[in-house]
Amino acid sequence: MKNSKFFAKMASAVALSSMILAGCSSDDSNGDNGESASGDKIQIDIFQGKVEFKEQFEDLVALYEEENPNVEINVETVGGGTDYAPVLKSAFSSGDAPNIFNVTGPQDVIDYKEYLTDLSDTEAAGAALDGTLTTVTDGEQILGLPFNQEGYGLIYNKAIFEKAGINPDDILSMADLEAAVQTIDQQKEELGLEAVFALPAKEAWVLGDHLANTYLAPEFNHDVMEAFEADTVTFEKGDEMKQFVDLQFDYSIQPVLSLDYSQQVEEYFSLQQVAIIQQGNWIYPSVEQMDPEFAQNIGVLPIPVEGNEGSLPVGVPNYWAVNNDFDEEVVQASKDFLDWMYTSETGKEAVLNDFKFIPAYEGYDTSKIADPLSQEIYEYASNGNTIGWVFSGYPSNPWGTGVIGPNIQKYLAGEMTWEEVEADAIAKWEEERQ
């Protein structure tokens, strides 16, 4: 009887394993070269990383598909700064690369160079504002198109400034700012404030990228590429930076080291428990969601930097790139879409009103910029009162969020002196750039 038992076992084993194996193999015979199996539609895959405008962007894509029935566009969004890069990378290494994707700075341009299409023949590239293309230009070639412009500074509560009797236009130098902060601090009970600032020191990017950038940009002549090629950093304005860090820390909600971005913007600023926060125009939708009325009553002040008073750091955070590893037809269709988005009337409308972008292109009716923050930042930018965005040219270990940011955190915790902060940051920069 041993035999029959053996065969029964065998049979069930074979059945089991073949069932599982069958489950593993899927029938994936769709063409992968940008053309779908059904019909002659050109299929474009967009992989983008700006979560904030996902829905608005998809709506615009739907409009484009209506106007161009031969094109089908898939949008995939993976969010937030650090998450996008690894997913994009794995898409490329697994052979499932998108047609349109994002690059953020000079390092990305180098990494993805072999895939980047020259976009200099697009209308959008011609309309891009001066200086917005420096990081994506390679000789004659333009390898990316700017998303938008963003700017940051000290966002303040206008009503509180008024009640405290401070005229924001008078604040230019560090001394002015210190005086204003003290005035508010003395009246914080009457004004219903918990503190003047909310410094989200938990976020290394706020300290390392944005704050440090403001004081480092002058030494690189406000030029990202100069920072990207620099062998060293000298902290020419290190003392000023320290003064500004101290000011925010001394008058902030405590403990700063566990305070994060959402608490800063939503809990403290939107609920009007603090008067000033160091952030950018990207916070506008969050504030508006919390309190639409209050959102109309906020403004932005420049971070005081000696010699650059009255200037805001403005830059391009992200670029669109087109993958050249596809048929000519598909590449052209991708370019056409980007062109349409930034130069057609429908596109411009969406960029301003739906995306709430500060345009990085000429030919926009900028009086229509939707929110007061973006409007103010656009004014600074168009008057040329800007400080460069050099932090995308920091060494990529990443120096901003991995070295100077944590160092400032250590300084705030009393584990490093300011001299050590600078010395260590300089050493790590040089090490990376050898």
Add this chain to the structure above:
Amino acid sequence: MRNRDLSFWLFLTPVLLGLILVVIVPLIYGTVFSFTDWNGLSATTFVGLEHYLNLLHDQEFIDAIVFTILFSVVSIILLNALGLSLAILVTRQIKTNNMLRTIFFMPNLIGGLILGFIWQFIFISVFGDIGEALQIEAMQGWLSTTSTGFWGLVILTCWQMAGYIMIIYIAYLQNIPNELIEAAKIDGANSWQRFRNITFPLVAPAFTVSMFLTLSTSFKIYDQNLSLTNGGPFESTQMVAMEIVKTAFSANEMAYGQAKAVVFFIIVSIIALTQVYYNKKREVDM
């Protein structure tokens, strides 16, 4: 155990295949990549042991390893103590036994990320408010210093995993034959002596299992770490897994991160295998 015929291997095929595809092959690939300058897109040159030599003076990696080991030691001890105590508690004849088991086990059903965010709220807001109300300075500013970050992580892990470990101990506790306990009682052993000389040795196999589980989990923690402290303040509560992810993805050094992962793998397997070997020796047969 002599029946390793064809059907044995056929039954094993699906599992083996899965194991090879998702564990063995990536492991081999990864190890190979750790000797190259792979950046995630292409590997062009073979750099030999360069990454491994760099590791030796990579302070951040060493800090992360030290932190992880400290964290693991503390949480292994606490988790097993807690798990065993809970198990003894719920194997007593109390009415609410089953409900208690469910309650203790429940945190384990919550995913690590959510858990981290919940506890972040508790540590920062709830602790802060209680501390303010009761004027206790120590309740303020949790997660903003290295030591509170450390204990925050330990508390979170214990809260999450203790119920799971409890289940393992329950299984073994219930396997102890009543006759032994009764015989001991008749011989006049008090409850501590009964625990010390009968229960404890007989649950030794449970120690092997749960120590291995707690050890490997606490070494590999990533999501709780990410959502609770994100390595902060100043990367002082950063565990190895997180350090590796940062190296690979933020710093964009895939091959270097891979080398760290290989080293990490070796360290964890040595520790885990030694632990299992010694624990096994201690087990008694009934």
